[in-house]
Amino acid sequence: MQDCEAWARVEDVLEKLGAVEGDGALLAVRDDTLLLKLHSHLHTFLLHAKEGGQDWGQRVTLLHFVQTVLDPLVVANTSNSASVALALRVLASLVTVEADFSNLEDSKALSLFMVSLPSVRSEPSLASPALSLAMALMAHPDGLLWLVKNGIWEKMLLPCLRSPSIFVQREGVNAMVTFMLNLRDTQHFEGLVKDLYLLSDKFCELRSHMDNGPEAEEIRQTNLRVLSVFKQLFWQTLGKSGIYTKMRDVDDINIRILAILQNKVSDSSVSSCTDLLILNLLHKFYEKLMNYGILEQFLLDSLCADVITLSRLLLERGYIESFVRSSANVHKYWDVMMKRMKEEHKIDLTSVEALLHIITAFEVTCLVALYQSCLGKMMEAWPEKLKIMAKWRDEVQNRISTKEEIKAEAGKLERQMVASFCKDTQKTVQTAVTCITAITAVADHLNPACAVTIFQGLTFMLCSQVCPSSPIRHHVGLQRTVIDGVRKLVERFNIDWRKCYASVCLMGKLCDMAQIPGLSSQVKVSALKAMNSCINGFIPPVMSMLVNSGNLEHNSVEQMGQVLAVYLADVKWEVRDSALEVLITCMKLAKEKYPHFVNWLGRHHLNTAVITAIGDVEGYVRASAFTVLANIISIDKDWWSPKCSNLPAKKNSSQNNRLENGQCPNNRRAWSELELEEENLPHRALSAVLNEGEAAARKAALTLVQELFLAGKFSEEEVDSLVVRAVQHCAEDPDNExxxxxxxxxxxxxxxxxxxxxxxxxxxxxxxxxxxxxxxxxxxxxxxxxxxxxxxxxxxxxxxxxxxxxxxxxxxxxxxxxxxxxxxxxxxxxxxxxxxxxxxxxxxxxxxxxxxxxxxxxxxxxxxxxGTKEPLKEETVLGHLDxxxxxxxxxxxxxxxxxxxxxxxxxxxxxxxxxxxxxxxxxxxxxxxxxxxxxxxxxxxxxxxxxxPHCCGDDEKNQVTEMISLLEDILLDGERQQRHLDDQGLRDCY
Incomplete structure (x- = not known):
């Protein structure tokens, strides 16, 4: 019954939306998001009808609406764009659920779409739903052939590359790649590739005769889209099926890419070209590997030699930043190719790491150059540093299992890079920042051994801060990038002393970095986050010994306590909040494994700083402080004794009797017993629950109240009269957390x-x-x-x-x-x-x-x-209960x-x-x-x-009810019209 009512309203809405006036104008809907919501409901019900074998969608009515709206006169009127977009989306949904494609052809809806295509593709708001319709047709068994016969490639897909909307350009690239992959085994594929080659050749021809300007930028953007199409073709087939031979049979794409690099182009164009060259090399390696059937060493040697040649070409032409960005992507491409080959062909090549180690050596070269060029005096004073660096380089070289001449070529190129970097320190710093950022962006795809190599290079850079001339003491971007890079590698690969002995000194170096004078707040936050990751990862590995060794000087945990004591009083709230996050981690570890963190907390007076932080001006800092205190209370429920508290003592407690006689069972708790009681923490936490302006602080304060309640810090009267009522108040809070x-x-x-x-x-x-x-x-x-x-x-x-x-x-x-x-x-x-x-x-x-x-x-x-002093009248009680x-x-x-x-x-x-x-x-x-x-x-x-439990039909009933309400909003019937126009919140809810 409700479905029939919903469909009757849908027909009414479609009839009013499709009512054409004399000049081709349709009924204007002030909020086009309502139409997007309507299509979402229609698409859902059409899919349900298809699964259930029913004709709920009344496709004839929907097709009639599509034919009316896609009339060329209606489409040409720009005021109808919202209704035309709805018609295109509805047609795409009908294509998805229609099994007999002839029904769509007989309805003339697709023919009207092709006739109106020139107007559609010129309007970005219509081009996007038109591309969605094209994708739906490609997925249909008979729709792809219809698109080929009607020339959708020339009439729509190629023009999308020059659309003024970047979103239409991206959707157009995806549609073109899908179209080409569907036609890869047909005779049409060669023509499609040649069309893209013509666009690329036109770019090279015009770019050489054109100065920078709007037209040159438009041509450059079009060429980038062409490169994106080729890149997606290679990327989606990498490790699955070969496309290198098919592309090479048409023409050599490498020649065109190298021709582009001959011109003075931007870094984005160079990066796209380089990525395409690398993918092309990997596809070449993949096809030869599949043809041989087994892994031949000369295939890997050839691949490494090609990569070294490409690297030298980019470096000689000054494309250093593009080189370091693309070299980081090699890790990603190789990892994906290996996983796909293992899934598709049951071939496991995880032991092949020579290429990755060569690339990794290139990536850390800029760090080595910085280390060597800026630390000359330190090298003279501590020659063992040179030995450490030499040993590290030998370890990297030993991991490369390839021909000696290729190793020699790689070493020669590295020496040239170092010599080039040492000439301009500022340029080297910028390159290092770019390189580290690119590496950490693909950290999930790094080979573990290569990740250790990069981690060692970053750790050596942190160690160089002891030298006054080191750039890491002065360059904010380098500081933040190195620290964030170390943190991401630690979090992703759980690096400890078994994988890299340099990890032992990491916490201490982070503490030293945090104490550099004039450090920016962003770097302080990055250092604190890295410390937090080190603690969670138990770096250094002797964490338990260091925590339990308060008398030892200069151990990393004691240094961390000194840093936190300073940062908890920093002027920037982000620094204070990050320091409290580290304390939260420490208290969780104190509860689970390392109770000596409690002594450490009082030894550096961090408890006093936390108590002060609950009155901080920033709400998020107060929330973190409440969380720290909640963790402290949860560690030990008996921190407060009756001797140090005004709360009623627990009866029949032998421990309380000892405390009344002046005997304290554990002297280490004295600081917490006195200071926490002096601060009246239970009532302050309750007050924060009721009066805090920040939702995060209210939630954290309520968590603290819960821990205090479990620890017995509230009397029974306080629980009944204060705590319970505060909890009821929080249950009505505007924030769901x-x-x-x-x-x-x-x-x-x-x-x-x-x-x-x-x-x-x-x-x-x-x-x-x-x-x-x-x-x-x-x-x-x-x-x-x-x-x-x-x-x-x-x-x-x-x-x-x-x-x-x-x-x-x-x-x-x-x-x-x-x-x-x-x-x-x-x-x-x-x-x-x-x-x-x-x-x-x-x-x-x-x-x-x-x-x-x-x-x-x-x-x-x-x-x-x-109260129960006077009995209530039975009639009153019963009436109240009724x-x-x-x-x-x-x-x-x-x-x-x-x-x-x-x-x-x-x-x-x-x-x-x-x-x-x-x-x-x-x-x-x-x-x-x-x-x-x-x-x-x-x-x-x-x-x-x-x-x-909810029955399965409830969701469907709710969807129908919601759509009925939506249709009423679209129709704007009666009194709802003015209220809808005046209520911005009602429009925003969709």
Whole structure:
């Protein structure tokens, strides 16, 4: 029924959109994104109809709309571009789902498309959907032949290369490559390649007689698109099938590329040419390898010799930057070719690394030149540096398994590069920056042994900072590039001392770099991120020894503590935040493996800096500080003692008795006990949860509150009157991450309450100990305890939060709330709890808290719970409960959040003030109003509707409903017209 209503509205919309006036104008849609959304829905339903064997799409009606809109008179009117684009997209969808191509030809829609093609390709907004239609036709078994017969190559694809829109140019390149690959085994392929050769030859001919200008730039861009077509042809077939012979049978592409390089062209053109030459060489190697059937060493020798010749050609003509960019791509191309050959032909060539090592040696040559040209005095003072460099070079050469004459040629070229680089230090620095950036861009494709070689070169450059004349002490770009390069290699390849002994000194060199005077904030952030990666990767490998060796001087971890102490007070918030990120990692490691990080934290007074950071002016810094403190609290729950705290002491604790007598079980905690208590951290964290202006800070503060709660830093009264109400407030936060954190707190609080009532690892043991007594937990006792927890969930307001969150518009929030509901439903089912099990009977609200240690018959006088001094009248109670049940039922039956507002508080406006002073003490009057209490019957009633899995038809119904709403927006019927025009938010939602 709903489908019929949707299709009737679609026909109405299409009829109005296709109503042509006298001058060929159509109905104007002010927001063309609505039409994009309409096509998305139509395409989805057409695919569903094809899969189900149905004719839901009413293709006849859609084809009639396409024929009307693609009339040449309509297409020529520029005001109709949005409707024409919709017609082209609809036609592409019809081509996708149509099995009988003759139906499309008989409808004349494709003929109208070809007739209107001159107007379509001149308008960029129409050229893109037209290319989508062409791609759909190429994918159709009979559509490709139709495109060839109608000359789509000359009429549309080639003109796209000169389109004024760069997006149309890129889409045109993809369409041309697909077209050529589909015709690769036909006689048409040769003609297509020759057409591209003509464009390239025209570029070379005109470029030699033309100065720089608009026309010259247009020709250059067209040539770049031609090179992109050839590059994509080689790239998509690399390692899969040979195309080198087919291209060479037409003509030699290398001659044309070298002819382009003869002219003075830009770096982008040179890079495209070089990439194409390298891909051509790899295809040549691939085809010869497949013809021989086995790997012959002379094939690899020939490939290495060709690459050395190409490198020398580029360097002699001054294309250094283009050379280093393209040489980095060799790693990527080789890696992809090897993987495809292994998948397609079961050939594994991972042991062949000679080419990669030659290229790697070229790449680090600029670093070697910098090292040698700027460190002459240091070389004289420390000759062992020369020995280290010589040993490293020998290791690189030993990895190259090829002919000696090729090694000699490679070494000769490297020496020429070093001599050239040493003449101009500034140019060498720029080349080094370009080279390192290009290498790290393809880090995922580097061979591990080559990655170690590059890592060694970058580490040697970091070591050169001890020399005052080293460029890494003065050049900001080089500093940042080297540090980021080291970090990416460490993260990608997990380099440790077993792979490269230079990694042992990496952390210390990063600390030395961070202490260079006048370092820019960007470099400081890069250094801190690299330190973080080193800690995560356990570099240096003696991390555990260094952390536990506080008396040793100049070890890297102690240096890192000194650096963090300085950077936590930096004027730039990015530096402070990055330093806190390092501390977060350290505290996580302290919790998991290295508790000595705690002593290290106090030894460098970093704890004081973190406490100060929770009052920082920048919200993200405050968020990171809260996260550090949350990790600190989670390390050890007993950091605070009653002697150092104003909080009520835990009863029956032998540890507390010792502390009252002046005995501290662990002196290393003294700094944290005193300083954290003086800062009144629990109340400051609660205040941040309520008043922080940054969502990230609110979430981090709530996480800290959760850790403080688990550590027992809140009394029972504070939990009931402060913490629970703050969590309810966070559940209504505008930011979905904060709402998720609130639901996580509720889940944690629920598990904590069950644990306090005797549950261990999800089960209740048969016996338990309480106040020195052995208590047997029979079925009724367990059931009573579970009922008490469920009553508490309903009474404290958590049930209202879960009901509202279950209908949250963000899927992750609604899913998390549903998980909590399913956990509660499992408790009810496992322990067979019914409405008769309510403590007060008759569906009345229980006043017993889940976390109290009192008997179940006593009432809790917590400020967050209603008083029970005077009994309520039965009529009043029943009337109130009836209203609650009615509200719950409305929520369960509603698809919106309108009814939730009847039991849900509205969030208070956010403030941007930082964390309040340490002397702040919150009271219940400072907290938001608590959510109302609900009876246990409300929770039991909610399970039936909320814990059912979604049926598969719900998504389709939602799609139909959404499309009906969309059609109403397009039609602009009645009162919706003016409101739609005035409401920018309604238009933006699409």
């Amino acid at each position: 904060v709402r998720l954190a609130a639901l996580e707190f509720i889940r944690t609080h629920l598990l904590w309450s069950l644990g306090k009532n005797g549950m261990v690892d999800g089960e209740f043991p048969s016996i338990t100990f309480s106040r020195g007594k052995i208590i047997k937990l029979d079925t009724e006792e367990v059931k009573s305890r579970v009922v008490k927890v469920l009553n508490w969930v309903c009474e404290c307001g958590y049930l209202c939060v879960l009901l509202a969150s279950r209908r949250d518009l963000v899927a992750s929030v609604a899913s998390r709330a549903r998980e909590v509901f399913c956990f509660l439903s499992d408790l009810v089912t496992r322990y067979q709890i019914t409405q008769e099990d309510d403590d007060d009977g008759g569906g009345k609200v229980s006043r017993v808290g889940a976390g109290t240690a009192k008997d179940s018959g006593q009432q809790n006088s917590s400020p967050s719970r209603p 209203q609650i049940d009615k509200t719950i039922q409305e929520i369960l039956n509603s698809s919106t959040l309108e009814n939730v507002s009847t039991i849900k508080r509205f969030p208070q406006p956010d403030t941007t003030s930082p964390v309040p002073p340490k002397k702040l003490v919150l009271t219940p009057k400072d907290m938001p109003q608590a959510c109302p209490s609900l009876p246990l019957t409300s929770l039991l009633q909610a399970f039936t509707a909320l814990c059912q």
